[in-house]
Amino acid sequence: MKYQAYIIIWLLPFLACANPGDRDAVRYEIDAKRIDINYNDREALPRSREFIRLDSTYYAGYMVEGLYRFNRSADYYGYRQAVMPLYKALNLFDRDYGANMQDLFTNMDFYQNNVRRLNDLFEIADALKSCYNVLECPDSSMKVLEILEGYRFQKDFFNISSEKAWMVHRNRFFKKAKYSFLGNSIQENESLAFYWCYKRLGEIEETRPANDYWFGPDQSIPDRMHVFHQLALLHNYNRNYDSSEYYYRAMAAEGFVSWGNYAHLREEVGDFNSALDFFNKARDNEFGLNESYYYIPSLLIFKGLPKQAIAFCSRKVNMSNSLPGYGWYTIALGRSYLYDGQLDSAQFYLEKADRFHELHINTTLTGAQYRFTIQLLNLQLIKRRSALVKFLNTGWWYTPNDWLVLFKNWVGKLVLEYRLVNEVSEMEERQRLLYDLFCGESTVTFDELRYLFEDFSSNYFRKLFTSYADNDQRFRLQPYFMYFKALMERAAGDETASVETASQALTLLRNDPTGNRTMDEKLITARLLELQGDEEGLRQLTVVYPQLIPFSKFRPKLDVHINGTDAQREILLGFFDSAGLIGEAQSDFKVAIDIEKTDKLYHVQMSSSNMGQDGVQQFFIKDLQKARSEILLRVFGKGGAVVVETAGG
Numbered sequence: 001m002k003y004q005a006y007i008i009i010w011l012l013p014f015l016a017c018a019n020p021g022d023r024d025a026v027r028y029e030i031d032a033k034r035i036d037i038n039y040n041d042r043e044a045l046p047r048s049r050e051f052i053r054l055d056s057t058y059y060a061g062y063m064v065e066g067l068y069r070f071n072r073s074a075d076y077y078g079y080r081q082a083v084m085p086l087y088k089a090l091n092l093f094d095r096d097y098g099a100n101m102q103d104l105f106t107n108m109d110f111y112q113n114n115v116r117r118l119n120d121l122f123e124i125a126d127a128l129k130s131c132y133n134v135l136e137c138p139d140s141s142m143k144v145l146e147i148l149e150g151y152r153f154q155k156d157f158f159n160i161s162s163e164k165a166w167m168v169h170r171n172r173f174f175k176k177a178k179y180s181f182l183g184n185s186i187q188e189n190e191s192l193a194f195y196w197c198y199k200r201l202g203e204i205e206e207t208r209p210a211n212d213y214w215f216g217p218d219q220s221i222p223d224r225m226h227v228f229h230q231l232a233l234l235h236n237y238n239r240n241y242d243s244s245e246y247y248y249r250a251m252a253a254e255g256f257v258s259w260g261n262y263a264h265l266r267e268e269v270g271d272f273n274s275a276l277d278f279f280n281k282a283r284d285n286e287f288g289l290n291e292s293y294y295y296i297p298s299l300l301i302f303k304g305l306p307k308q309a310i311a312f313c314s315r316k317v318n319m320s321n322s323l324p325g326y327g328w329y330t331i332a333l334g335r336s337y338l339y340d341g342q343l344d345s346a347q348f349y350l351e352k353a354d355r356f357h358e359l360h361i362n363t364t365l366t367g368a369q370y371r372f373t374i375q376l377l378n379l380q381l382i383k384r385r386s387a388l389v390k391f392l393n394t395g396w397w398y399t400p401n402d403w404l405v406l407f408k409n410w411v412g413k414l415v416l417e418y419r420l421v422n423e424v425s426e427m428e429e430r431q432r433l434l435y436d437l438f439c440g441e442s443t444v445t446f447d448e449l450r451y452l453f454e455d456f457s458s459n460y461f462r463k464l465f466t467s468y469a470d471n472d473q474r475f476r477l478q479p480y481f482m483y484f485k486a487l488m489e490r491a492a493g494d495e496t497a498s499v500e501t502a503s504q505a506l507t508l509l510r511n512d513p514t515g516n517r518t519m520d521e522k523l524i525t526a527r528l529l530e531l532q533g534d535e536e537g538l539r540q541l542t543v544v545y546p547q548l549i550p551f552s553k554f555r556p557k558l559d560v561h562i563n564g565t566d567a568q569r570e571i572l573l574g575f576f577d578s579a580g581l582i583g584e585a586q587s588d589f590k591v592a593i594d595i596e597k598t599d600k601l602y603h604v605q606m607s608s609s610n611m612g613q614d615g616v617q618q619f620f621i622k623d624l625q626k627a628r629s630e631i632l633l634r635v636f637g638k639g640g641a642v643v644v645e646t647a648g649g
Contacts, residue, residue: 026055034060044068048085059092063124070127074323075357079131086128093121094147105154105214121148122157129163134324134359138171142181155211155219159226161200165193166230169237170364173428186428193234200227225256236265236440237432241474258282260292264440270476272299272521289325289363297332298445301339304522304545307639309336327358328365328443331373335448338377339523341547341638343384350377364441369433372423373443379416380451382409387551392629394555394580420452435464437480446480447523454487462488469501479509479524486531502531530554542589546611546637557583558635564595568624575628591635595624601643608635619644 051061066086132141172189232247251257260282267275279292293316297309313333320326334349386409433442468481482505490498526545529537538554562569594605601620621627621644
């Protein structure tokens with residue numbers, strides 16, 4: 001009796017609609033009720049339960065529930081919840097309507113009668129595949145594609161082969177032992193991705209006469225553009241820049257181009273201004289992570305505009321509200337604060353990003369890259385904190401707290417470098433993502449990689465960057481390759497060669513014979529001036545990128561005028577002098593500071609001439625003695641809060 005009861009319970013849903021006529025009537029009612037359902041509305045969930053109660057063997061109720069959960073998901077838990085109803089909907093659909101899909105192109109009437117089922121299948125399969133991708137289950141995503149492939153559509157509405165190419169490329173760093181659809185190396189996987197793309201182009205041409213008859217002469221254009229999109233990405237990754245450009249131009253001519261991906265190509269060949277324009281065109285056009293909001297701030301930093309980068313990132317972080325992409329935008333904000341000299345804010349946002357569990361939707365960016373980027377920025381942060389202590393104490397008269405900061409930073413630097421070296425050694429794509437300096441799928445900038453490589457004097461890196469400087473065909477990037485060559489020469493103790501290489505790079509940067517350099521590349525200019533090291537070059541550094549001065553070995557001589565009480569002047573002038581910054585009255589770098597005491601705060605108004613910044617800064621401080629370093633840093637363009645509580649940095 002016990003087993004009979006279980007059997008009866010299991011059969012109840014089927015017995016409820018045992019009469020085919022009754023079942024059809026119920027399903028007709030469900031289909032009529034779901035016509036106006038918005039899958040984003042909360043009303044969708046109770047309606048899905050109603051449909052399941054009416055007929056638990058019909059896919060529609062599970063589809064509504066799955067799409068509702070998918071559309072409202074923002075974390076792993078949400079996407080996991082969406083998988084089960086979507087998976088059940090796909091299986092029930094296949095059981096009841098799979099034969100109809102296989103016969104879809106029998107005649108036009110049959111196609112018209114089943115086109116709504118086809119749309120349902122597309123929504124279910126696309127959402128389920130996206131869930132599996134977010135949950136890092138590419139083998140399950142591939143099985144969804146194989147189910148669709150089994151219907152053998154005359155017109156492949158799902159672009160199955162090119163989707164397989166994307167799956168292979170996205171997981172190229174894994175091997176067949178992990179995912180059966182892959183090869184055993186990155187090269188094999190990239191070749192396999194190209195194979196699927198060309199297979200899809202062959203399928204389009206093979207079925208084009210029949211599909212032109214059914215859908216019109218232009219029906220194949222979107223299908224071809226979908227494949228062109230994959231080919232453009234693959235050629236870009238494989239350094240076939242002319243081929244990638246060809247496919248992007250073909251897509252642009254048809255109005256199908258992804259501007260964000262095209263921006264990556266332009267950045268990778270050194271056309272930063274065009275990259276910035278195309279990233280801006282791609283904003284708010286993608287589901288999940290919009291990479292434009294991550295990469296635009298880096299380009300603004302290249303231009304010497306970290307404050308614009310901060311404002312740009314802050315708006316996006318506030319809008320994201322912990323949705324997918326929030327972690328990457330927060331990293332970008334931390335980076336922007338770092339290059340404006342606001343180290344405390346940089347640390348705050350990098351720690352916030354580290355605590356956030358990011359999802360990587362519709363992108364090749366990975367969790368490993370996410371963690372690596374945070375650690376590399378933290379390494380730069382630690383080195384900057386130590387450099388700042390030394391900048392503020394020219395005579396090495398450190399306080400006990402300064403010694404403690406230096407010791408903690410030294411230990412933290414060793415730990416981070418050890419972790420980063422281990423991660424790099426395990427990164428099969430390091431040659432492409434890191435050593436190339438500019439790769440569309442890299443998440444770190446050339447200047448951050450400097451902090452990774454600068455402590456190594458390996459002959460390997462010296463030969464590597466010498467090879468790039470001598471042989472790489474990306475002419476716009478030659479100053480960057482030469483910069484790293486100069487860094488390696490200095491690390492090997494060849495100071496003369498390093499200075500000469502940096503000078504050549506500066507000449508090339510400023511006198512581009514092709515006329516193709518379209519952006520004022522202030523960050524690389526500043527780094528080359530630092531390496532060149534002569535007095536005139538260092539004076540130019542103060543103009544080009546003043547926020548970098550407190551973290552360099554250069555101390556410009558300032559002509560400082562303070563309008564305040566004698567005690568206020570003594571506090572600030574003494575501090576500036578101890579940092580070795582007070583110069584002759586004839587100095588080009590003039591600083592005017594007005595201090596006015598209010599009820600509880602000091603109102604500080606400051607202007608600096610010939611230091612790469614315009615306008616007047618105004619802020620309030622509570623304690624002049626504690627805020628000395630903050631005032632000094634703001635001389636060099638650092639931003640910050642309107643009310644300063646304690647010391648800066």
